[in-house]
Each structure stands twice: as C-alpha cells, then as structure tokens.
Amino acid sequence: MTLQLLARDVGVSRATVSNAYNHPEQLSAALRVRILERAAELGFPGPNPLARGLRRRRIGAVGVIFGEPLSYAFADPAAAVILDGLAQALQTDRIALLLLAAGHPAPSETPGLDAQKVTDAAVDGWVVYSTEEGHPFVQAALARHEPVVILDQPSSLGAPRVEVDSAEGTRLATAHLLGLGHRDLVVLSLPFAGDGRSGLADVRRQDHGTFELTRRRLAGARSAVAESGSPGIELTVVECAHNDPASAAAAVTPFLEQGPGAPPTAVVAMSDQLAFGAIRAARALGLAVPGDLSVVGFDDVAGAAGSEPPLTTVRQPLEERGRLAGTLILDLLHERPVAAVTTLPVELVVRSSTAPPKAGRP
C-alpha cells in the first residue's frame, strides 16, 4: 500500500491524499474523512516515514552516542534519568531517540566498521553522552554536518555542550571531609581512559587521560586541598575501570586496609555508584561507615537518600541536564542561536555517610 494506490482507489490525486494527512485545511472535511476511512479499510498505515523524511529533510529522530556498551552505560541510574529528560524535551517536536553504543570489546569488530553505524543512521542530529576524547563515533557524527550537542565531554569539539560544574562538586565534597578533620583521603575515580585499567593512578595518567570529566573532578578535589592550607594531606587517586559498584569495590579494597601511607579515613567518590561500591568494600572489611570510613558520592541518584547509610553526595540536576540537551538540539534544528557551554550548578547534600574521623592524628 502506498499513498499513490490509495489516491487512485479513492479517485483523487496523490497530493490530495498527502494533504489529508498533513494539511487538513487544504481539502474539504468530507473528502478528508472519506480518504482516511478508506485508508483504514485498505490497511494503509500512513505516509511512508522514509519517503516523507527524504522529502522533508527531517526524520524525527536524534541519535544518542554512548562510548561504551549499553549495559555499562546504564549501570548508572543517572544515565536513565538524563535520557528521560532528553526524551521529554524532544517530545515537544515528537522526536525519538536512536541509541548507538559501542559494541562489547571483541576482536572481530574493527573500529571502522563500528563508526559506520553512525554514518548510516537515520537521524537529524546527535547527542554525545559523556564520551572519551577522539572516539570514532564522535568523529563520524561531526562529519555528517548535523547539529551535535555534547553532554559533559569532550569539550574540544566546538559543538554546544552541557556540563555540570564538576570541579566545584568535588571541591565541595573534599572540603566537607577536610572540614570534618580528615587528612588521609582516597579519591575513588572514574576512568581516566577507556582502556579498562584500574587501581592506583600515577600523576602522568591523572593529567593525560582521555576522559576530561575525570580530570576536572580530580582538579576540584586538589583545589580543596590547596585551599585548606594544611600541609601533608594525602590524596590517593584510585581509578575504577567502570562506573559501577563492583568495579569500585574491587579497586578500592586494597587501599582501605592500608594505603601507601596511613590508612585512609575518607573516600571522595566521583559518582554515587562508586560510593556505593566503596561502602560495600568497607563493610566487607568490617569497617563501619561513617564510623571508620566516611564516603561522599557525586550525582545524588534516586537511591542515594534511601541507601544504608543515607549517602552524603554532590547533587546535580540530572533530569534538567537531559532536558537542556534536548532543548539545545531543538534550537539547533530550528537554527536558533545557542550558548556554546552551559554549566549547571551542583550542591552538597550532607546525609549520614560522613562523620569526623575516629582518632585524630597529629
């Protein structure tokens, strides 16, 4: 069934049938009803989306690029909330989301073949979800000369970007712990690069990673230390391979028993998921939270307030962030001017996973 056949059947022109669907005011109500009724009878599901999209130069979909497999990306509930915000904003123009995620690491898959998915996708624009610098997906998206909005990173691309004030967030978290009297801190870090490494990150890795967000959050923690003015504060940076509790627990465990210097009394985690992992690891070692170990998270996901203990964390407006990315894409599609960078505020939410350290040291 095509619009053409329906037109012939009803005895009108193609244009009139098209108008019945798209410009009701262009034909008499009676004829329109007749056309739509006959369409229903013949099982015509409406104008072919591809033909329409080709002609209109708009298909009603925006691609979302994830630099990692979906199960990793959604291991953090924050991703779902952001996506929901995005969908809400795009809803107004009835635009759908096309998910494009990197495949699971497999020798059979060449990167070039991978980026082809981006090149061949039927979308009007792109949202890049916090992706490693230089990822082939992002290159391919930019090559299409379509609107692109970047969530968080990478920042080097000249495309409009929505970010959260990362440095300020970890600065607040770290300052909170320093204020409580902690001196030996572990920074439980998101990946610095997408190579799956975890454990102690040396300075070289800290400063040259491909995940900019991680670098910024670390910088925030460092600045809190610098501002405190106290000498001899230890900041042990422990990297997790993935943003999930299991990765975090595995990575942090060796450092909880005995850090390189004194055992740490507090953990600054770069996400709530990592914080949950740290708490789980502490429990497994018989350490009480916050009695023996204080933990601060980042995000304030839905589960943070109800966890055991309720998590002290840095709140960022997740849903708002997705919505903002959506309106930005909409603005770009309608060729309205947009801001190059929008930075959303953060806020420290103090709950019960932080407390002063048990025994003060000199």
Added chain:
Amino acid sequence: MTLQLLARDVGVSRATVSNAYNHPEQLSAALRVRILERAAELGFPGPNPLARGLRRRRIGAVGVIFGEPLSYAFADPAAAVILDGLAQALQTDRIALLLLAAGHPAPSETPGLDAQKVTDAAVDGWVVYSTEEGHPFVQAALARHEPVVILDQPSSLGAPRVEVDSAEGTRLATAHLLGLGHRDLVVLSLPFAGDGRSGLADVRRQDHGTFELTRRRLAGARSAVAESGSPGIELTVVECAHNDPASAAAAVTPFLEQGPGAPPTAVVAMSDQLAFGAIRAARALGLAVPGDLSVVGFDDVAGAAGSEPPLTTVRQPLEERGRLAGTLILDLLHERPVAAVTTLPVELVVRSSTAPPKAGRP
C-alpha cells in the same frame, strides 16, 4: 553535498560513486580510491541514509516500545541488560535501536498524538517491551505490517513472543518459603494495570488486570500454595504502582506491621527491585532480614548477589532474553520461520535473605 555532485566532480556517473560505497567489486580499485578521497576532501559524509533506506526498503533500525516513561522503564536494571542483549544481537546486521516510550502523564498529551510517534518512526521492525494489553503504541506498531517481537506481554497479538517461565519462577520462590515453614506470606506484586494504583489488590483486580505477566506470576505463587496441601495459608497480594524500591517500600509497609490476619513472615516479590524495597521497609520498621522477615526476589539482577543481605531470588537469563528477541527480529526481517513462543527457563538462587520463620505457629 550529494552523491550526484560528487560524481560530477570526479567525472563519473552516479551509479559508479554508489558502487564505490556499496559494490567495490564493480569498479577498479584505483577509481574507487580516487572517489573516496575526493569525497573526504569535499566533506561528503557518505550516501544519504534516508534516500538509501527509501530505495532499499530497509533503514537499519528497530523500534523498542516502552509502555511507560523511560525513567520508570530503566528504574529496573534488568531493562538495561535486556536492551544490551538486544543491541548485541542486532549488531550483526548493524541495526540500531530506536527508543519509543510513553510520555509522562500530562493532561496536554492525547493518546492519539502519542501513537503517531510509532506510525512515523523510521524503523524496520519492532520489539514490544513488556507492555500493557491494548496499549495504543502496540496497536500502531501492528498496523504498520512490519515484523514485531514481543517481550513477555501482551500474548494475545499473534506476534512471536519471548517470555520467561514466570509461573514456574514464583512457584519455586513460594515453595521455597513454604518449605522453610512460612505460612503467612505477602506477594509483593508488579502492577496489575497501568492506572498507578497500589496497595491490597482484591480478587477482581488480581484476575482482570491488563498486565498478563503479573497475573501469571501470581498464578505461580498460588499453585505453590495449592501443591503444598497445607490448609490456612494466607497469601496477601500487595500491588506496587511501579517497579521500583520506593514504590514497593511504600506499598508494603502497612502490611508488614500487621497484615489482615497474622503479621507476615515472608515476602514473595515479583522483581528484585520490589524485593529491595521490601527489605528497606522492613529495616525501617526495625525488622531483621531474614530473621524477622524472609524476602525472595525475581530476576537476579547484577546487584542481587552483593546486596545486604545477599538476595535469594529467581534467576532469569536477562541478556539471553534480549539477544533472543534480537535474533527473532533478524529472522523475521530475513523472512526465516520463527517460533510463536519461546519460553526461557528460570532457576531459584538461594542466598541469605530467606530463613525459617522465628516462632512456629500451629
């Protein structure tokens, strides 16, 4: 930039440029290189996906229909895992996923307008993700006469379906609790219908809900009770408005202190998320799990083994389920024969959230 312009620029025909991209064996290697190089210079990103899709009658995307907003759908990590499995399977044909979710309830949005998103989506087929019977999205998808695969429900549509053996799962879970000596059970239920109601579900609602999966899981619990042969076993059915811990905790709390009869000693939850909510609610009331209350989940999501206490639950092969749905769609797209229903097995995983009840009652 179009293929046409590139062809003119290089001095060959449209067809040859097309062949350079799609049929390398149809032209000399030298010419092909020349064409692709010139394309890169001119910033031609490759053949327009919509034009290609129109001609080929295939766009390389499958729509995934969610009957609720994305943030609800992804509140359960199981959704992400299933989606990942689906993406993996479709990866082999380089097919992407288009997410279509119902909007957040708002008076401004009419259902008819909503289904239009399905009618107008550029996809080759559909996966219906565990959706309420008679949802307008599903109707619209069927009207397109394209391949449809259904996950779990609804079953009344004649489309191929992948389901998990729900009744067997809750039967195992309930039998496990009965075997431990529990006699007063709460069934913590997924929604029976999409109307957001929660609390005690009467028999009328239990039997006539629009969510078939819920009915089947309840039937499994009932059959375990029937098989046990013991008289006087209480089965209190408490419905949650949404599949998330907060909903579950709120719904179950009033029944933990004092059920309609004796206070319950065990909870059969229809998902791990609901089980987590029950555990949280029990804690808030000062009840120990499993000391005062045993809890069984369903799904065995990633967090179930590491939760506090490790959750006894019914394992279903989540990723496998997504993958299977994917291969089914692929089979339909290639017009290979497929099974009408595939039922995947479940398995009871006993961990530490269940124990015999404290005080035996006559």
Added chain:
DNA sequence: CCTCACGACTAGATCGATCTAGAAAGGCCG
C-alpha cells in the same frame, strides 16, 4: 578476421512521499 567473454562503467527507472504553482468550479458584486 570475426566472434565471444569479460571487465569497467553508465542511462534511466524507481523507491514513496511533499511542495509549489496553477487550474476548474462556484459565489459575490457592480
């Protein structure tokens, strides 16, 4: 020397709509 096969490339139809410009029919006014 003629035919035939083969490799390399192309003309033109086609996919299924939308859109612009304009035609036919009917109503209103002077």
Added chain:
DNA sequence: CGGCCTTTCTAGATCGATCTAGTCGTGAGG
C-alpha cells in the same frame, strides 16, 4: 452578464540515493 475571489483539487518537479539492463572497449580463441 462579466470579472474577481475563494475554495478545492491536481500536475509535475523534487528529495538522494540504488538497481537493472545495458554499452563500450579489449583481449583471447577459433
């Protein structure tokens, strides 16, 4: 009654590719 609007509908071009059925050389075989 003729001219001028409106309303209602249509012809034909267009969107940007792919695909079928060729054409045109060129070298091998008889």
